[in-house]
Every structure is written in structure tokens, then in C-alpha cells.
Amino acid sequence: MSLPPHSAQLLTSEGLDQLLRALRRGGYRAVGPTVREGVIAYEDIDCVEDLPRGWTDEQSGGHYRLRRRDDDALFGYAVGPHSWKQFLHPPRQRLWRTRGGGDAVQIEREPPDGPPLALIGVRACELKAVAIQDTVLLGGAYGDPHYRARRADTFILAVNCTVAGGTCFCVSMDCGPNVATGFDLALTELAAAGPPAFVLQSATPAGRKVLEEISHRPATESEIAAARARVQHSAQHMGRQMPAQNLPQLLLRNLEHPRWSEVADRCLACGNCTMVCPTCFCTSVEDSSDLRGQQTSRTRRWDSCFTIDFTYLHGGSVRQSTRARYRQWLTHKLATWHQQFGSSGCVGCGRCITWCPVGIDITEEVSAIRASDPG
Amino acid sequence: MHDRSDKPRLAVWKFASCDGCQLSLLDCEPELLALGEAIEIAYFPEAATRPIRGHYDLSLVEGSISTPRDAERIRAVRRRSAHLVTLGACATAGGIQALRNFADLREFMAAVYAHPAYIHTLATSSAIADHVPVDFELRGCPVNKRQLLEVISAFLAARRPAIPAHSVCLECKSRGLPCVLVAHARACLGPVTQAGCGAICPACHRGCYGCFGPQETPNTASLTRALAALGLERRELLRLYRSFNANAEAFRAESERHGE
Structure with a gap:
């Protein structure tokens, strides 16, 4: 993993503001963290003033609260309820429409989206999640053209985590807290009583190009050392730990473990974990027709392995019980994902723990199985 | 025509x-x-x-x-x-x-x-x-x-209607609405209620009232434990489950667990 290199630059809060404006001038739609309705959400942002200045969050199982910090940090919090899949792999995607009837049916392709995206404040776990969705949605012979078009033009401003959240465990999953690859520019926020300042590294020509339009100076050795120390500090303060060794073997030899029934007793089968998970990608396809039978459309929408319809085949649903559905989710995420896509499907962001209304904790469930593993 | x-x-x-x-x-x-x-x-x-x-x-x-x-x-x-x-x-x-x-x-x-x-x-x-x-x-x-x-x-069109029976939570998350239960400790029936309204109440910072009745596999007992942990008392739990869909089986059974 790369911490800020010796060639890093120093960016002030004004410099960051210039950067956001330069991206917008360059035709990007900038989306990033902002405070909305008591959470840090990812929404359209214009300038540095839209960022959650002086905010942090308190997170545990089924619990999220915004808290004030005693400084003006712009990135002093962990990830919130949103993830970038909302923009890259949106909840609803119309695939095509038809008009007319009989022999006069015309198929209309869906036009491309609006302007290219600039994702602001992408964390290490999230970069890993985007890379995983790239593999899922673009790998193989039948890549998703809508996703491909969005990803091709996406600019990523990453942020190294200097604060670990209460449900974070990226270190266990080897996914953070410092960014490694897959970004154009990356920031590390320095501790300061005054205005925020950042050590900045660039990784791509697109990143270096936008730097030409904004003011910055080479970072000093002590600034770079301070930035590294802050990221290392967050690595040592993860809210959760996942016992991640040999997970596929552990889980697949415990498919009849009594813990699955125990967790099913608590699980609401509401699907929240899959909705907030930055790697969960499952969708269903819906066809609709109008009253006159002259227009139809096919739409892909987020779905979840926790719904009954999701595994509906001839004669009924494959996974009727909540036990079967929870087990499917967890074993896919942590075990069979390796076979299917060559990595774990979990990046340790902790969203599924925080946003589960009853606080089911994936690290706790795995620990319980490991603790009584006969294998 | x-x-x-x-x-x-x-x-x-x-x-x-x-x-x-x-x-x-x-x-x-x-x-x-x-x-x-x-x-x-x-x-x-x-x-x-x-x-x-x-x-x-x-x-x-x-x-x-x-x-x-x-x-x-x-x-x-x-x-x-x-x-x-x-x-x-x-x-x-x-x-x-x-x-x-x-x-x-x-x-x-x-x-x-x-x-x-x-x-x-x-x-x-x-x-x-x-x-x-x-x-x-x-x-x-x-x-x-x-x-x-x-x-x-x-x-x-002689086709099956696309009316999902899953929870309201999927609608909230698809709209990007912050969870009122997790982020604001508001009593919400969304996790046990069928989608269809488009998450009207959570969009107005209110908990779901369960207007669309129980979702396909409602775990009301587990939600009740979470709501009780937020401080809801017996009578409040009873009223929550006993409204527009009081007689829907899952809500009826759960409300009776909190009866007088």
C-alpha cells in the first residue's frame, strides 16, 4: 500500500476549493460528502463549503449519529450510508424502450448519462469496492455498457482515512485505510487547529492535468511524515476486526452450523445490508407496458438476495427461509466470491453493521462460527 | 382502437x-x-x-x-x-x-x-x-x-404485475434516504412492511406506519426488540402494529403480544 510519497504536494483548503471548481469547469459533475438529514451523504457538491466541515460520526451496530469535532477537519469521519455504487451502478437503470405495436415496433436504446462524474473523497475501502464492481460488471464476455460508459470517464479524488469508524475493519480485509491504486488524486488531511491542509499525491495524467490549474507547493518531509502517522493511527484504531484467515474454507465447512439459525432469529430480511454494501451488485429486471399497449420498457433495479422473488424459479423460491438467505449472503460475500471473482466481496467498510436496524455484525457472526468450528 | x-x-x-x-x-x-x-x-x-x-x-x-x-x-x-x-x-x-x-x-x-x-x-x-x-x-x-x-x-397485457413484496427499506435505500431508525432512533415499521408507497414517510423524516401491511417474510419479533431498546413501551408497540393493517396476520399476532 502506498502512503504519501516524497514527491507529494501540500494543498490548502483554498487549493481544494480551486480543485473542485476546476473539475466542474472541466465538465465534471462533482459528487462528494455533505451533511444531509443527520448523516454524511454523497450528493452533488460545488465547493469546499459543501463538505462536512467540523463533523464526525459515531457508529456501532444499528446506530449512527453525527457529532461535532473540535476542529474544522473536512474529512474527519468514516463512511456513511451512501456508497459510490449509487452513481456508478444506480438503483434504477432503464435498459431500453419500445414504441408502437404489431409489425411497427421500434426499439429505442437508452441514451447515455449526463456529464462525467468526479467522485470526491473516495476512501480506500471504497476504491477497492469500485475495483470489485469493475470485475463483476465489466469482466467476462458480457460487460455492462452503462457501467462501462460511466467508469471510463470517472475522475476519482481519493482520501486516506485519518479517522477510523466504530464499525470499520478495512485493515482485517487488507483494503485500507490508505489508498493503493485506482485514483487520480489522493489527499491526506493534516491535523490542524486552523484551516484544513492536505498532503496530495497524483497518480494519473488526468490528476496531474487538473493540478496545473490550482495552487499548491511541495510538501515538506515533516508534513509527509505527519500525514503518514495519521493514517497509521487510524489503522491502529479500527472499530471492528474480522478473523479473516481462510474464510472460504471455514464457512463452507460450516454450512449447517447452528449459528445460521440463531442469526436468522434476529435478521429482519429487510435487505438493508445488501443495499448499503458497496460491492453488492444484484439486480432484477422489470418489464412494464402502458395502458394502450403502445409503449413498453425494460428496467433494471437493485434487488437483494434477502427478497423471496430474487430466487423465484419455476415452482417457487429457492431460499424460503431467512436462515438460507442470510447464509447465502454471507458465504457469497466472504467465501464463494473468491471462486467467482478472485477476491473477497467484503472490503471492511462496516456499513452492513451500522445500517442493520437490529445491528447484526458480520465480524461477530464469523467469529462465532470460528469459535466453535469443529474443522 | x-x-x-x-x-x-x-x-x-x-x-x-x-x-x-x-x-x-x-x-x-x-x-x-x-x-x-x-x-x-x-x-x-x-x-x-x-x-x-x-x-x-x-x-x-x-x-x-x-x-x-x-x-x-x-x-x-x-x-x-x-x-x-x-x-x-x-x-x-x-x-x-x-x-x-x-x-x-x-x-x-x-x-x-x-x-x-x-x-x-x-x-x-x-x-x-x-x-x-x-x-x-x-x-x-x-x-x-x-x-x-x-x-x-x-x-x-395478460402479464404478471411488477409489484414487489419486499420491505420498504429497499425503497428508502434506492432513494438514498437516510435510515430514520438507525440515524435518528425513530420508531419505523419499514423493515417489516411491504414496499409500494415509495417510502413517503421516511422521506419526511418520519418512521413508516405500515400502511402497506406486512412484507413477504416479516420478522416482527426482532424489530420489536430493537424498538423496545429505543425505549418504546408495551402500549406504544401495541399501537404501532395495530393501525391500518391491524388484522393482517403478522401485525395482529405481534400486537397481541403487547396486549392489555
Whole structure:
């Protein structure tokens, strides 16, 4: 993993503001963290003033609260309820429409989206999640053209985590807290009583190009050392730990473990974990027709392995019980994902723990199985 | 365009209800013209005065069965209807008037009417499906207009309506709404309630009231434990589950666990 290199630059809060404006001038739609309705959400942002200045969050199982910090940090919090899949792999995607009837049916392709995206404040776990969705949605012979078009033009401003959240465990999953690859520019926020300042590294020509339009100076050795120390500090303060060794073997030899029934007793089968998970990608396809039978459309929408319809085949649903559905989710995420896509499907962001209304904790469930593993 | 006589005949029937679901149909405004072209609205007392006798291709039924007369009438409606779709919480679960199912009806009548002897009513308010076979149940208090048009469009195209039975949470998350339960400790029935409204209440920073009834596999016991941990007391839990869908099986059973 790369911490800020010796060639890093120093960016002030004004410099960051210039950067956001330069991206917008360059035709990007900038989306990033902002405070909305008591959470840090990812929404359209214009300038540095839209960022959650002086905010942090308190997170545990089924619990999220915004808290004030005693400084003006712009990135002093962990990830919130949103993830970038909302923009890259949106909840609803119309695939095509038809008009007319009989022999006069015309198929209309869906036009491309609006302007290219600039994702602001992408964390290490999230970069890993985007890379995983790239593999899922673009790998193989039948890549998703809508996703491909969005990803091709996406600019990523990453942020190294200097604060670990209460449900974070990226270190266990080897996914953070410092960014490694897959970004154009990356920031590390320095501790300061005054205005925020950042050590900045660039990784791509697109990143270096936008730097030409904004003011910055080479970072000093002590600034770079301070930035590294802050990221290392967050690595040592993860809210959760996942016992991640040999997970596929552990889980697949415990498919009849009594813990699955125990967790099913608590699980609401509401699907929240899959909705907030930055790697969960499952969708269903819906066809609709109008009253006159002259227009139809096919739409892909987020779905979840926790719904009954999701595994509906001839004669009924494959996974009727909540036990079967929870087990499917967890074993896919942590075990069979390796076979299917060559990595774990979990990046340790902790969203599924925080946003589960009853606080089911994936690290706790795995620990319980490991603790009584006969294998 | 079809000749008038070729068009499928639609009837809209009212039982014990507030008319709100029928109004959802009238509220379709621009789509009403298209509906009128595609279908012959043969019986709709809310919108027309002249009933047409005979048989109907599609009957939309609003309201619950709460009188002996209605228990007979719904059988007649079923006999006249090739397809019967129930609209809303009353027709699908007995409605708010099913609160009577948890109380002594004679006490209610004595409290409300000067001469209760003239009242001919059943001891319970029940769903249409408790009396006759139903082809599709559309949930909601009231039903969602978009879902209602989807059911009618699906009927016209002889396809399955795309009406998911999963939780409201999927709608919240698809809209990017912050969870009012996790982020604000507000009592919310969303995780045990069927989607369809588009998450109206959470979008207004309120917990879900359960207007669309239980989702496909509701775990009310687990949600209740979480709500109790937020400080909800027995009586509050009872009221939460006992509203528009009080008589829906999962909500009824859960509310009875918190009864007096």
C-alpha cells in the first residue's frame, strides 16, 4: 500500500476549493460528502463549503449519529450510508424502450448519462469496492455498457482515512485505510487547529492535468511524515476486526452450523445490508407496458438476495427461509466470491453493521462460527 | 382502437371503506383518458351514477366485509367477475375498522348509537379474501396510483404485475434516504412492511406506519426488540402494529403480544 510519497504536494483548503471548481469547469459533475438529514451523504457538491466541515460520526451496530469535532477537519469521519455504487451502478437503470405495436415496433436504446462524474473523497475501502464492481460488471464476455460508459470517464479524488469508524475493519480485509491504486488524486488531511491542509499525491495524467490549474507547493518531509502517522493511527484504531484467515474454507465447512439459525432469529430480511454494501451488485429486471399497449420498457433495479422473488424459479423460491438467505449472503460475500471473482466481496467498510436496524455484525457472526468450528 | 363492445369491462366496487382507494383511481387524471380508451368502465359508483348489470372482466374491490349484507354482496360480485383484484388495506386486511376485532362490538355500539338494535353488523371486519377467492391483492392505505395503473396495465397485457413484496427499506435505500431508525432512533415499521408507497414517510423524516401491511417474510419479533431498546413501551408497540393493517396476520399476532 502506498502512503504519501516524497514527491507529494501540500494543498490548502483554498487549493481544494480551486480543485473542485476546476473539475466542474472541466465538465465534471462533482459528487462528494455533505451533511444531509443527520448523516454524511454523497450528493452533488460545488465547493469546499459543501463538505462536512467540523463533523464526525459515531457508529456501532444499528446506530449512527453525527457529532461535532473540535476542529474544522473536512474529512474527519468514516463512511456513511451512501456508497459510490449509487452513481456508478444506480438503483434504477432503464435498459431500453419500445414504441408502437404489431409489425411497427421500434426499439429505442437508452441514451447515455449526463456529464462525467468526479467522485470526491473516495476512501480506500471504497476504491477497492469500485475495483470489485469493475470485475463483476465489466469482466467476462458480457460487460455492462452503462457501467462501462460511466467508469471510463470517472475522475476519482481519493482520501486516506485519518479517522477510523466504530464499525470499520478495512485493515482485517487488507483494503485500507490508505489508498493503493485506482485514483487520480489522493489527499491526506493534516491535523490542524486552523484551516484544513492536505498532503496530495497524483497518480494519473488526468490528476496531474487538473493540478496545473490550482495552487499548491511541495510538501515538506515533516508534513509527509505527519500525514503518514495519521493514517497509521487510524489503522491502529479500527472499530471492528474480522478473523479473516481462510474464510472460504471455514464457512463452507460450516454450512449447517447452528449459528445460521440463531442469526436468522434476529435478521429482519429487510435487505438493508445488501443495499448499503458497496460491492453488492444484484439486480432484477422489470418489464412494464402502458395502458394502450403502445409503449413498453425494460428496467433494471437493485434487488437483494434477502427478497423471496430474487430466487423465484419455476415452482417457487429457492431460499424460503431467512436462515438460507442470510447464509447465502454471507458465504457469497466472504467465501464463494473468491471462486467467482478472485477476491473477497467484503472490503471492511462496516456499513452492513451500522445500517442493520437490529445491528447484526458480520465480524461477530464469523467469529462465532470460528469459535466453535469443529474443522 | 377496440370497438366499444370489444373492450374489457371494468367494475369498481365499494365495501366498508373511506373511498380513498377509489379516489386514487380518479386521481390518475392524465392516465384516465388512456384507461377509458383501453377499458370500458362499466360500474363505478364513485365516478358515475348508472350501474350496468352483467359480467365484468376485471373487478376492483375496495373495502372490507363488516356486515352480513356485504358478506352476501361480495359473493355476487365474485360471480360476476372474471378477475377480482382487491384495493387497499381494508379489502386486503380488514382496514382500520378491524380494530373492532380486538374489542367488544356491543360496547362500541352502545357507546355510539342511541338504538343499537337497528345496527346489523358482523363482529369482525375482514378481508375480501376471507370470503371469496381473490386474483391479486394490491396493498396500501391508500393504494399507490402508479401501482394501481401497473396492475391494470398488466391485466390488459395478460402479464404478471411488477409489484414487489419486499420491505420498504429497499425503497428508502434506492432513494438514498437516510435510515430514520438507525440515524435518528425513530420508531419505523419499514423493515417489516411491504414496499409500494415509495417510502413517503421516511422521506419526511418520519418512521413508516405500515400502511402497506406486512412484507413477504416479516420478522416482527426482532424489530420489536430493537424498538423496545429505543425505549418504546408495551402500549406504544401495541399501537404501532395495530393501525391500518391491524388484522393482517403478522401485525395482529405481534400486537397481541403487547396486549392489555
